[in-house]
Amino acid sequence: MNAPHPAKVAGIDSTVPAPAHTVASAAPGASPAAPQSATETADVTDDPGTPCAPGALLQDRLAGWVSDLTTLHELTERLVRTDSLAEGLQELLRAGAALVGARRGLVTLEPADGLGPDTTVGLGLARADLGHIETVPRDALPHGRILDGLPVGAGGLAEPDLFAEEGLDPRHREVAARLGYAASYALPLSLESAGSAGSTGSTGTRESTRGTGRLGAAVWLYDEPAEPDVRQRHLAGLYTRHAVPHLARLLEVERTRTSMATLAEELLPSRLPRVPGVQLAARHRSGPRGGGDWYDALPLPDAALGLAVGSVTGSGPSAVAAMGRLRASLRAYAVMEGEDPVAVLSDLELLLRLTEPARSATALFGYCEPALRRITLAGAGHSPPLLIGQRRTEYVETSVSAPLGMLACWEAPSVEVQAEPGETVLLYTDGLLHRTGDPADRAFARLHAAAAGVPRAARQDPDAVAEHVLRTVLPGGKAEADSEEDVVLLAVRFD
Known part of the structure; x- marks a missing residue:
């Protein structure tokens, strides 16, 4: 009598070698009462004198296949x-x-x-x-x-x-x-x-x-x-x-x-300018697909400095390209009329609405006068900067305004920030808050606590300030983890 063929089981290839624990087939002519080993007999039957049933062999082999496939x-x-x-x-x-x-x-x-x-x-x-x-x-x-x-x-x-x-x-x-x-x-x-x-x-x-x-x-x-x-x-x-x-x-x-990441970095400043009276430091973290957050620091006439952070909606190559175009345009407007931040953002909003009507952006532009330790700010739907000093840590009060591209005509009043010697103004994008996963009020509170907790010795270095804030707000590797949210920090310390 011929042994039955193995049944076809979904996902099991009959050419797969038999599992190691499968009972070996008895040699032709071998006595059923003389198995090759006690282990083999125990796997099939409790009676050592009972012949090895083909069904038991098949069942054991199928069990081995299923075990391997499960693994x-x-x-x-x-x-x-x-x-x-x-x-x-x-x-x-x-x-x-x-x-x-x-x-x-x-x-x-x-x-x-x-x-x-x-x-x-x-x-x-x-x-x-x-x-x-x-x-x-x-x-x-x-x-x-x-x-x-x-x-x-x-x-x-x-x-x-x-x-x-x-x-x-x-x-x-x-x-x-x-x-x-x-x-x-x-x-x-x-x-x-x-x-x-x-x-x-x-x-x-x-x-x-x-x-x-x-x-x-x-x-x-x-x-x-x-x-x-x-x-x-x-x-x-x-x-x-x-x-x-x-x-x-x-x-x-x-x-x-x-x-x-390479493309985004190429579109951002390769190095920050050196301007007497201020020290600058920046941090930028991009998502795996690339995003539209940017920062800039541009020397302007009369020993002034243009400061900008912003975010374009979306992610991927199109958002990175839009960010590059918007940043380049803002630099041009800053050179022409940087002393009036409202005019700079108004021109930028008009350009965005005409050239990319399906896209919006937030932006914050500041005209910095290092000799006077003063920054004139205009914001479009952007989070307020933080002022960090030895005796105070507070958000700068800015006017409520819509993002660029959201209204038929954008306009908002500017505000002035007067810093003391040794104080740092921290500009950032919303991605820093969004990556925390907290509601907006708790995210702002976390950022404020991180800024207030900067060690006294570290406040002399804007790079140390930016690093401390980033690692404290986003602990446990969140700053480096993959996220759809870009993060930008720009620290400006006045001498």
Whole structure:
């Protein structure tokens, strides 16, 4: 009688190697009463004299498949919850280490299109350890050979006992002994292999990934001579084929973030001017897609200084471009009529309404006279500046006004700020308040408390003031975390 064929179960490939704990089939002609091991018999029946039923074998094998698929599902679910390239690479290393039974590893990102970023991330390896590995000739390392395009089998590239290999590179031997690893297992990270797997995504997605090429290579390190078995290799291969498309998306996000940050920085002042009587410092944090917040400090005739902060609605390339146009226009108006901040913003509002009627912006422009320690301010829907001194910390009272582009004709009176020697005027954009996640009144209170809490010694340095306020208002990495809200701080300290 022929054994029944395994039933077709959704998501299970019948070519997958049997799980390690599956009962082995009895050899032809073997006595049912003489199983290969007691463990195998216990898995099937409690009676050692009972023959191994084909149904029990099938049930055990299916249970092993389901267990493996559940593990893969959990690992891929953890991976897709990562939203940055660094987190994704770390999760890839952790999951791969669990699947192949290793403790340490590293992944080298080196996209074949040459657009970067090129980086190496380690698991259980310090930066110095990665530096030692980088001193080994590239062609002597398994992941180096993968990156150089040498052929790798479907099961990856294993080195089960490095020190037993003939012809092992002396430097590789030295580094392996120093770091305490004796074996390795490497896999390529390739969109081509992910697309050819055909197990996820639509046909269009698979076709778009073919030919894109290599993203990098991952290698896991064993403390003792070892290598993954057939099933471990298969599961690790399945996982990486599912992981690579997600890593490719994170790579594109990282490239976009870098490009937008570079573009935004190029549109902002490369350095702040040096003007007698004042010291300047600025902080700028942009979201991953780029935003429309800006600042400016422009020397004007008669030893004056034009100060501006503003925010354009929206995010992404269009908002960054609009910000660049608006800032350039404001600089021109400031040179022509900077002593009248209301006129500067009126001209800017007219330009915005005529050239970009679907967009609005907030702005604050100040005509600063350092010799008099005076700033004449005009604001359009912008948050009030903060005046920080040894004896006072208070918001500057500004007139209530609408953002630019919201009314048929914008106009609001200006106000004057008279500072004392050693005091700092802090200009900022609303993103600083929005990133706190607090209601407006609590966000303003938090900002006021942060400014009032600047250490006395730090108040002599506007850079220290800006840094303290930023880190206090946005603690726990909020200042660096991804957010749709840009943040701008411009600190002006009077001598």
